[in-house]
């Protein structure tokens with residue numbers, strides 16, 4: 001059992017660390033306009049004091065509080081400014097407003113809990129919260145109870161449902177129940193506080209589960225040990241259980257829901273996730289931990305009497321419109337064991353009231369001076385290349401931009417957080433980048449950006465859940481999460497960054513360089529600056545290694561590789577085959593041959609077969625450990641991988657082959673075309689053929705352009721497609737492959753035969769293509 005508060009504390013720490021103040025010296029307004037960014041990560045009354053502004057770098061003596069104006073997500077937010085009448089923001093004065101954490105779709109909320117309130121100082125004043133007298137007359141009987149909901153949910157286990165278009169886009173679960181033969185029944189208990197339930201009515205309990213095994217399940221649910229559900233259900237799917245909690249069973253304080261998973265006859269194991277439980281109940285009008293909120297159930301006027309206060313200083317807000325609350329003042333206060341507050345209001349059904357003891361009012365989760373970044377909106381010149389990164393990687397990103405410039409591109413480094421603040425109202429979401437890129441295409445002077453480098457790694461553990469299982473790693477540029485993979489479900493989908501109109505067909509050439517720190521970043525830039533983009537004149541630049549797995553029911557990997565060799569490879573490039581069970585008889589010799597081929601120098605490596613993020617082939621013919629031993633300094637191949645998940649860069653603590661190979665200092669790859677999801681051979685092979693056609697027949701040798709054109713052609717034929725979303729360039733999109741040796745020189749075919757093993761194995765039977773993935777979807781460690 002976990003304490004519900006833990007995740008909130010983690011979250012607050014994360015949010016506090018998210019934003020680094022940009023200015024240390026106090027700023028004097030003196031006629032200028034200041035803009036302050038205020039982060040809010042929970043719903044409730046927020047107060048901003050002169051000390052908060054001092055901490056943000058503003059000298060409160062230089063500002064006039066009558067000019068304060070606040071907004072959030074583009075809407076004005078009414079504030080109360082205590083002590084503004086004298087034109088000075090003195091100690092003891094404060095700003096008070098109703099802050100809401102970020103509320104969005106389940107998918108959008110995965111990225112952040114932080115909502116941002118923008119305070120301007122020195123410009124036109126914004127709306128103020130009006131005071132409304134709420135003194136009671138004691139002539140109405142206060143309602144005794146009201147409809148309330150407790151939603152109990154924690155997030156400890158990641159699972160992406162292994163399907164497209166799931167009924168819920170949830171990918172984090174509270175717990176997992178895994179009965180098996182020798183332990184056929186598993187029960188776990190989930191606790192949460194229920195404040196002040198009345199005792200003479202029954203309530204509605206809801207529990208959501210998600211089964212990841214296609215078997216018959218049996219689920220039991222008890223509330224405070226009263227068994228309410230014993231149900232069987234089937235299939236790999238979400239299940240929502242509802243049950244009635246009898247009167248008197250719920251208690252004020254901690255209540256428990258005990259959920260069991262029991263093996264059905266004939267089932268040897270099961271695996272069920274628990275997402276949340278929710279109790280819809282009726283609550284007494286008593287404050288809980290200094291707070292209460294409720295809605296009017298019918299039109300008023302009403303007098304509400306609320307006890308349970310430790311002190312009579314309570315802020316009462318009508319937050320029916322949370323952007324424009326009303327403050328209810330001068331209630332009656334009555335001392336007793338606790339303080340009771342009584343107020344009168346002429347309300348409408350559904351009006352929402354929020355009461356919070358002054359001692360329970362929080363400051364902002366973060367506050368920082370944040371001037372508008374006009375140079376991002378209206379720069380003097382455009383840029384061919386945009387490098388999106390984080391401040392920590394700026395020196396290496398600038399080196400990358402210098403490399404772009406040395407090759408004739410204009411290039412500009414921008415920070416992801418700046419795009420969030422300028423182009424998505426401060427709400428942390430990959431959409432900030434597409435908003436920005438869309439802006440540049442219409443508003444920037446020429447040249448408009450054509451290439452985008454996502455310069456930084458990222459993973460999906462945005463809120464630091466369960467760090468023992470999912471280690472905390474930098475998120476410099478987040479993965480753009482999308483439910484696009486038919487087998488994995490939600491996958492990193494960098495294509496969305498480049499698809500400005502969200503039709504599935506990208507507009508810009510984009511690559512990700514998934515580096516986590518300056519050392520990794522410099523290592524990649526070092527390799528790029530050393531790469532020869534001119535001509536395949538060195539012998540190693542004319543070798544292309546083709547690696548094929550062997551599993552005929554899933555795909556003819558060797559045949560597909562020969563298809564590429566025979567139809568697309570230019571005459572000056574010499575194929576070298578490493579085909580499992582054909583050119584090499586066992587997995588150990590395959591593995592050795594791959595290492596030898598890369599270490600002796602090769603222009604290009606292509607792999608088709610089974611895969612997982614960190615392995616190639618069933619039985620592991622190649623892995624991230626093998627990458628560590630590479631020693632191909634100065635001879636960096638382009639990888640193209642047509643398997644499952646080789647490019648899945650976003651699993652914390654489990655780096656993928658594509659990212660590891662690119663990051664490897666003085667060895668490994670120069671770039672990779674790799675999938676972040678699973679794939680079917682029948683769909684990957686045409687994609688591969690198109691890519692080879694673009695590179696070798698149409699001579700589009702700039703990697704970003706080549707992948708963009710491939711995707712656009714694939715889109716023409718198939719429309720929206722998961723491979724367009726998941727095939728990702730790991731590397732710099734402006735990198736250009738050297739041109740063919742034969743283009744500039746009289747070409748004489750080489751007599752060398754670096755492929756010692758002829759294709760003398762019996763031809764593989766061409767079995768009908770099937771669509772199952774070549775590898776199980778990602779499974780969290782047990």
Ligand SMILES: [Ca+2]
Nearest residue numbers: 083086088090
């Ligand atoms: Ca004052």
Ligand SMILES: [Ca+2]
Nearest residue numbers: 155172173275
């Ligand atoms: Ca959840």
Ligand SMILES: [Ca+2]
Nearest residue numbers: 499501503505
């Ligand atoms: Ca598009």
Ligand SMILES: [Ca+2]
Nearest residue numbers: 457458649650
């Ligand atoms: Ca990674």
